[in-house]
Amino acid sequence: MVALTAPTSPAAPEEPSQAPTATNYYERSLTVALLRARESTMRRFKKYVDERDLSLPQWRVLRALADGEPLDAGTLCERCVILPPSLTRILRALGERGLTRQVECADARRHMVTLSEKGQTMFDELVGASEHSRREIYDAFGPEKMALLLDLLNELREITETLPDHD
Amino acid sequence: MVALTAPTSPAAPEEPSQAPTATNYYERSLTVALLRARESTMRRFKKYVDERDLSLPQWRVLRALADGEPLDAGTLCERCVILPPSLTRILRALGERGLTRQVECADARRHMVTLSEKGQTMFDELVGASEHSRREIYDAFGPEKMALLLDLLNELREITETLPDHD
DNA sequence: TATTGTTATACTCTATAACTATA
């Protein structure tokens, strides 16, 4: 995390505006800003997930599968930011609840899963139940800014993933 | 998390562009985008924290204190997105390592802490060591976009925090 | 032999409630 702000020494001249001062240095940390923005928005949705006895990682898995096509464990790990051992447990729990079901795959090593009808229903219900909260944030922040923010976030991720591996 | 995309039904007409399709729906979830952007950037910094045997929450605490002024536990909890019981453990661990020290406070209930000289040194060293990685992301993404993203993230958080409490 | 997941294990954080000390 962390060092995504200017160094402690005065900001280099070519780094425009927003130069951190003693009192807002912390606010200019990218990873902290990402964490706090996520916390403040997610807090308003967590109750809908809690009501259905889902953990947030479990919900991300349902959400990723709700796009339609079956996915394998590796893809789910990457998209949902979940480590393989955690995903194994999560897929077992979701499967036992009948929310997901396994799909055969030509490559028998792959664990392919898809949403069951029950899982799709739970997904739709949760999205519907939380729509008011989503809308509230969306309207307060502004649709254009929201679209811009999403684009910037996805672009940042894509760019960062293509950078050469850390030493 | 979660429902920060359009509902499953077709996007309302007043929600411009970026309407989620079957294949990118997941990508348009704000909380997921925040998580993934954080993961991809933090991954490049985690080694610097690991090398110093700090957890990410511990590092956030040092970072928050590096702004200079002593902070109480409640403020640290909020700024670092850490629950009180976790912070208690973290402050104990940092204190035992001599990275932070307690500061007296008029209100004896408050647990006020500040960075020790050793803590400040570790902070400076970590920021210096990771500067190359920070710069790499900063340059690849672009200084203007980075500043814009930070502003949007902080604004989103502030707006969300001022919304009426969830039902 | 390389790849995909699972199992094992230790540690940390999350989350809630109950408790202590101070105001």
Next chain:
DNA sequence: TATAGTTATAGAGTATAACAATA
């Protein structure tokens, strides 16, 4: 009586390594 933290405790995720099955 309200507030600020700590302690207690259960549960889930993080992370690494070792293992199994398949390609």
